[in-house]
Structures are given as C-alpha cells and as structure tokens.
Amino acid sequence: MRPSPPLRQRVLSFIGDDQYNLAERAIHSLDTTELAADSVQDLLTARLSEGSYAIKKLIIGKLAHAPGLHSRTVTGLVSVLNGTNPELTGNVLDLFALHRIGNIDVARHAASLLAKQNGFVARKAYNYLHGLPIQDPYVERQIKIYENKQVKE
Known part of the structure; x- marks a missing residue:
C-alpha cells in the first residue's frame, strides 16, 4: 500500500x-x-x-x-x-559513474579534480572519467597529465 x-x-x-x-x-x-x-x-x-x-x-x-x-x-x-569533504566528493563521483553521467560540464568539473592534492579525490575522478566515452580536449588533457604524474610517482 x-x-x-x-x-x-x-x-x-x-x-x-x-x-x-x-x-x-x-x-x-x-x-x-x-x-x-x-x-x-x-x-x-x-x-x-x-x-x-x-x-x-x-x-x-x-x-x-x-x-x-x-x-x-x-x-x-x-x-x-x-x-571540502573528500568522502562526499568521492561518493558523488561514484554516483555519477554508477548512473553513467556523461554530461560534458560534469566531466570537465571532474577533470579539474585530477589536479587536486588529495589523491583519493583525484583517483575517484579518474575512475569516473576513465569509464566514459567523452571526447573533450580539456578532459583528455587532464587525464593525460594525471596518468603521466602517476607513472612518475
């Protein structure tokens, strides 16, 4: 009922x-x-x-x-x-990944998180973006910078 x-x-x-x-x-x-x-x-x-x-x-x-x-x-x-709460940021990124939110503005915002000092947030943003078929120069550049940084560390 x-x-x-x-x-x-x-x-x-x-x-x-x-x-x-x-x-x-x-x-x-x-x-x-x-x-x-x-x-x-x-x-x-x-x-x-x-x-x-x-x-x-x-x-x-x-x-x-x-x-x-x-x-x-x-x-x-x-x-x-x-x-300012990394856990909530991570939870929202997980939610976006779960629902496969491919909005370009969201993707660009998430890409900006790749440069964050907080490795947890950057990793969550990368995981979200990595699962999307987004072809945007800014997003692609941020992902490449993040990946190169990870190789060096």
Whole structure:
C-alpha cells in the first residue's frame, strides 16, 4: 500500500530536520518509484546544501537506488564536488559513474579534480572519467597529465 500524497509530503518534510533519526527514516522510506520522480530528486538535492554530513551521505547513497538522475539533480550534485569533504566528493563521483553521467560540464568539473592534492579525490575522478566515452580536449588533457604524474610517482 502506497502512502497518500499528503502523508508522503509529511514524511519528506522530516528530511533535513534537526532530528537525524526522523530524517534517516524518511530517506530510507523512499522506494525506487518515488526516487524516479524529479520532484523527489529536487527535494533531496536541495537538502544537500543545508543538511549535516550524515544526512548528505544518506541522500547520496539513496540516489544510487534511483533508476536515473534528472539533469537538475546532476547539476545540484556538482556543488558537492566543490565542497571540502573528500568522502562526499568521492561518493558523488561514484554516483555519477554508477548512473553513467556523461554530461560534458560534469566531466570537465571532474577533470579539474585530477589536479587536486588529495589523491583519493583525484583517483575517484579518474575512475569516473576513465569509464566514459567523452571526447573533450580539456578532459583528455587532464587525464593525460594525471596518468603521466602517476607513472612518475
């Protein structure tokens, strides 16, 4: 039995609240059908800018169960790549790889991460880019620089 729309909205309103347990349960209650809806993905992506690290991690993990990511969702997730948390950046790159996001802007942003001092982030960006058939001079150049750097080390 599916919850009524008002009940679903009430449950979703708990995501991002100060009470982690309620937010966690609300996120876990979303099924694949609901995750396919752009409105649900929009809500989850909006919560990334205001939630705690733990909530952000749950949201990114839940989006891995979506049948696909809408373009606004992808755009919203790119902001996480600009963040200071390497683990969340890695999780978003893994999510992009899982959903085979071949958006050129995302690929260029990921390519810029190859030059990061943080080897974990650079490796995640490389793994994401390496699995895509992107033919962009900037991306290809950044990959080549990264690969040459790895050979020297």
